[in-house]
Every structure is written in C-alpha cells, then in structure tokens.
Amino acid sequence: MGKVAFALAVVLALGAAGCGASDPSADGDCVDLTAGPTARVGIADFGYAPPCFTVRLAQGIALTNDDAADHTFTIRGTGVDAVVEGSASRNLDPLGAEADPGTYDLICRYHPGMVGTITLR
Numbered sequence: 001m002g003k004v005a006f007a008l009a010v011v012l013a014l015g016a017a018g019c020g021a022s023d024p025s026a027d028g029d030c031v032d033l034t035a036g037p038t039a040r041v042g043i044a045d046f047g048y049a050p051p052c053f054t055v056r057l058a059q060g061i062a063l064t065n066d067d068a069a070d071h072t073f074t075i076r077g078t079g080v081d082a083v084v085e086g087s088a089s090r091n092l093d094p095l096g097a098e099a100d101p102g103t104y105d106l107i108c109r110y111h112p113g114m115v116g117t118i119t120l121r
C-alpha cells in the first residue's frame, strides 16, 4: 500500500468511528461549558443551544431566549425549573443547592418536543 492510499484508509477509518457515536448523550457530542464563573446557554427555534452540555454546580447559568415564545429551563428530577420569557435573558444562581452531580434531561414544560441533556458536575 502506498503512502497516499494508507493515509486515505486511516482517514476513512477515523470517519467511520466518528459516525458510530450517534448517541446524543455521549460525551463526545456534548459541549463543555465548565470554563469560567458563568455558563452561557441560548434558546432559539424551540431548542436549547447547545442541546447537550456540561456545567459545574458552582457556575451560574446565563440564559438567553431568542424566541418570541416563553420557555422553561427545567432539569427533570431536580428543583431547577426556571421560566425564561420570550426575547429575554435570565441569570440563574449556581445550581449546587438544587441538584446533585449527574446527567439529566433538560426540558421545556411548555413544549414537549423541546429537550436537551445537561450534565452537572
């Protein structure tokens, strides 16, 4: 096998491995927002942006809703349930008092199809 063919084979193999990770809850597909004192999370087009992310319990969360509709930032199984009004921003205090480390469903109580995944650590 020539060098070029070998390099191509490696690229194809890596590409195939990447496509195998289709589980949206897998770490590789989630965004690490743990840097800094505040994690910034957007809401747009009836979805969380990013849809899957990790924050620290000691961080505040700055929410910005670009939709005209109201949404909630609700972490299932915890006491975290914040309404974010349409076209508005809201800052949440660090979640340490309301949740334990783990991976949770992030849902909007108003829109059943609006779901994400949040990992707290």
Ligand SMILES: [Cu+2]
Pocket (backbone or CB within 6 Å): 046, 070, 071, 072, 108, 109, 110, 111, 114
């Ligand atoms: Cu919503």
